[in-house]
Amino acid sequence: MAGLFSCNQKKTAPREAQKTIKPGAERWLDTDGQHINAHGGGIYIEDDTYYWFGEHKIAGEEGNRAMVGVQVYSSKNLTEWTNEGVALAVHGDTKSMLQKGSTIERPKVIYNDKTGKYVMWFHHELKGKGYEAALAGVATADKVTGPYTYLTSRRLHPGVYPKNFTLEQQQLAATALKDTSLKRPELGRVGAYLVRDYEGGQMSRDMTLFKDADGTAYHITASEENQTLHVSELTDDFTKVTDNYVRILPGKRNEAPAVFKKDSTYYLISSGLTGWKPNPARSAKAPTIFGPWEELGNPVRGSEEDLKKTFRSQSTYVIPVLGKQNAFIFMGDRWAPKNPIDGTYVWLPIKFEEENPTLRWLPEWDLSEFD
Ligand code: GAL
Numbered sequence: 001m002a003g004l005f006s007c008n009q010k011k012t013a014p015r016e017a018q019k020t021i022k023p024g025a026e027r028w029l030d031t032d033g034q035h036i037n038a039h040g041g042g043i044y045i046e047d048d049t050y051y052w053f054g055e056h057k058i059a060g061e062e063g064n065r066a067m068v069g070v071q072v073y074s075s076k077n078l079t080e081w082t083n084e085g086v087a088l089a090v091h092g093d094t095k096s097m098l099q100k101g102s103t104i105e106r107p108k109v110i111y112n113d114k115t116g117k118y119v120m121w122f123h124h125e126l127k128g129k130g131y132e133a134a135l136a137g138v139a140t141a142d143k144v145t146g147p148y149t150y151l152t153s154r155r156l157h158p159g160v161y162p163k164n165f166t167l168e169q170q171q172l173a174a175t176a177l178k179d180t181s182l183k184r185p186e187l188g189r190v191g192a193y194l195v196r197d198y199e200g201g202q203m204s205r206d207m208t209l210f211k212d213a214d215g216t217a218y219h220i221t222a223s224e225e226n227q228t229l230h231v232s233e234l235t236d237d238f239t240k241v242t243d244n245y246v247r248i249l250p251g252k253r254n255e256a257p258a259v260f261k262k263d264s265t266y267y268l269i270s271s272g273l274t275g276w277k278p279n280p281a282r283s284a285k286a287p288t289i290f291g292p293w294e295e296l297g298n299p300v301r302g303s304e305e306d307l308k309k310t311f312r313s314q315s316t317y318v319i320p321v322l323g324k325q326n327a328f329i330f331m332g333d334r335w336a337p338k339n340p341i342d343g344t345y346v347w348l349p350i351k352f353e354e355e356n357p358t359l360r361w362l363p364e365w366d367l368s369e370f371d
Pocket of ligand 1: 040105255256273275276314
C-alpha cells in the first residue's frame, strides 16, 4: 500500500506527514507521503493510539465501489498517520456478498471486552444493485488493524418494531402505506416503511457505532428510506442488534450520523440527504441515547456559503481528543465523486456555546486550540 516507496526506502524517506490539521487541504499525507485513503471514516482509540478506519477509494468512475476494502491508519497525535494496510479486504469469490465491486461505506470499529474481539460494522450494498440492499455488514478481528473476518451483512430487526412505535402508530402507518396519494416524506414521518420492511428487516445505510461508558454499544443508522434514524442496542458480543431499538427524529431525513457524549449529554451531528453534494449540517442533543432528541439546528458558524455546505463537507465521526477534557473534533469528508480517491477531509474543533456544539472554519490548526 506504500505506493512509490519500497520497504527499504520507506524507512529513510523524508517524513512529509502533516504536523497540523489543514481542513480540506488537497492532500492529507501519511507517513509514506501518500494521500490518506480512508473516507467515510471513524476512529477507534486504544491506549495512546488513534486508529482511523475508512473506505479505500480508487480513481475514476468505479472509485466509490470497494475494490480493496477498508483501510486503517494509526497515529498518536492526530496529524502523523501511518498506513497500517487493509483491515477488511473484499473477497475474490464472486459468490461472497463482500465481493470486489460491492459497496462498503462508513466502517466503524469498537472493542468488545467480553470476547476480546474488535468488531467492525459498515454500510454494505451488493455489487450491481446500487443502494437498494441497504444492509449492515459486520466483521471481527483479534488484532485492531486486522485482518477482519467478514461475518455477514443483513437488514436489521426483522419481525420487530422499534420500542417507541406504538400500536396506534403501527395502525396509522399501515393505512398510510396503502394511500397512494402520500409522498415519501409523509410516508417516512408516520413510519410506513417500517411496516413495509417489517418482515424482511429494516434498511440500514449511513451508520455509526457508539460505545458508552458502561460498555453497552449502539448502532445508529439511516433507515426507512433515509427518512428516520434508528438507534439499536448491540448484543453482548457486539455482532448483532438486540430488539431494544428506537426511531429518532422521525421523518427528519438525517444521514451521516456522528454521535458523541460530553458529560452526561449525547450529541448528534448529521447531514441532510443530497448524496455526494454537501448540504447544511444538523445537530441535536439528548439525555439518553434513545432520546428524547432535541434539534439544535446547524452547528456551523460562518458565511452563508459555509452554513449551506458545511465547509463543503459531510460529517462522518466525532473524535474525543486524548488527554484533553471535553475536546472533540468534527471529522467530515469532502467527497470527490468524479475521482473518489481525491476526496479529502475537513476536521474542525467543536466549540460549545451554551452547551451546543458549533463549528467555525480554521484553515490550519493544532490541538492547542483546545488549551
Ligand atoms: C451520501 C452518503 C454517502 C454515500 C453517498 C452515495 O449521502 O452519506 O455515504 O452513500 O450518499 O450517493
